[in-house]
Amino acid sequence: MTPNAKLAQACLEQEGAFEADVEVMILKTPETFTQKRVHTCMFERLGTSDGEWFHKEDFVANGEKSMKQVKQACMEQEGVSQADADLFNKMEKPVTRPQKCFYACMFERFGTSDGHRFDTEVFMENSEKVAQNDQRMISLAREMAERCDGVENEDRCELAAEILDCLRGD
Numbered sequence: 665m666t667p668n669a670k671l672a673q674a675c676l677e678q679e680g681a682f683e684a685d686v687e688v689m690i691l692k693t694p695e696t697f698t699q700k701r702v703h704t705c706m707f708e709r710l711g712t713s714d715g716e717w718f719h720k721e722d723f724v725a726n727g728e729k730s731m732k733q734v735k736q737a738c739m740e741q742e743g744v745s746q747a748d749a750d751l752f753n754k755m756e757k758p759v760t761r762p763q764k765c766f767y768a769c770m771f772e773r774f775g776t777s778d779g780h781r782f783d784t785e786v787f788m789e790n791s792e793k794v795a796q797n798d799q800r801m802i803s804l805a806r807e808m809a810e811r812c813d814g815v816e817n818e819d820r821c822e823l824a825a826e827i828l829d830c831l832r833g834d
Contacts, residue, residue, distance in 0.1 A: 674705075675702045675705035675706050676702060678705055679698060679701040679702050679705055680698070681698045681699070681701070681702045734770065734773045734774070735749055735752070735770065737769075737773070738766050738769035738770050738773065739766065741769055742762055742765045742766040742768075742769055743762055744762045744763060744765075744766045748760075748762065748763050748766060749766060751763060752766065752767060752770055755828065755831070755832060757825070757828065757829070757832075757834070758824070758825055758828065761821060764821040764822065764824050764825045765820070765821040765824070767821075767824035767825065767827075767828060768820040768821045768823065768824035770824075771824050771827060772820070774786075774790060775790070776790065776827070777820070777823060777824065777827060779820040779823070780816060780817070780818060780820070780823065781814075781815065781816040781817075781823070782812050782813065782814075782815040782816070782823075782827050782830070784809045784810070784812065784813045787805070787808075787809050787812070788805060788806065788809050791805035791806075791808075791809070792805070808830075808831050808833075811830055811833070812827060812830035812831060815827055815830050
C-alpha cells in the first residue's frame with residue numbers, strides 16, 4: 665500500500681467515511697460534509713493545512729518548506745522548544761519524554777511510524793525521494809530499513825526513540 669493510500673485509509677477510518685467518498689474527491693471537489701472532513705484530514709496529515717487554512721505554498725513547496733511546517737506543527741503539538749526540535753535535524757538521541765514525543769510526531773507525519781511500529785516501506789519511499797537516484801544513498805537507506813524492520817512498541821514516544829536508535833545503528 666502506498667503512503668497516499670495509507671493516508672487515505674487512515675482518514676477514511678478517522679472520519680467514518682467510505683472509499684466512494686475518496687473516489688468522488690479524486691474526480692471533483694468534495695461536496696458532502698464527510699468528504700470535506702476526509703479532505704481536511706488528508707491535508708492536515710500531509711502538513712499542508714492547519715485544519716482551518718489550506719497552505720498552497722506548502723502543498724507545492726520543496727521538502728525543506730514541508731519539513732519546516734511539519735516541524736513547527738510537531739513543536740506545538742508536543743510542547744517542545746526550538747532547541748529540542750533541532751535535535752531531530754542532527755539525529756541526536758532524545759532524552760526527555762517531550763523530545764521523544766516530538767520525534768514520534770515527526771515520524772508519524774512522514775509516515776515512517778504509525779505510533780506502534782516502524783514502516784519500512786514508507787521509509788524507503790521517502791528515502792528514494794530524498795536520494796533522487798543516488799544509488800549509494802538508496803543502498804544505505806535500504807540497509808537502515810532492513811535493520812529496523814520489525815521495531816515495535818505500544819508507547820509511541822518510546823517507539824520513536826527506538827526507531828532513532830535503530831536508524832543510527834546504536
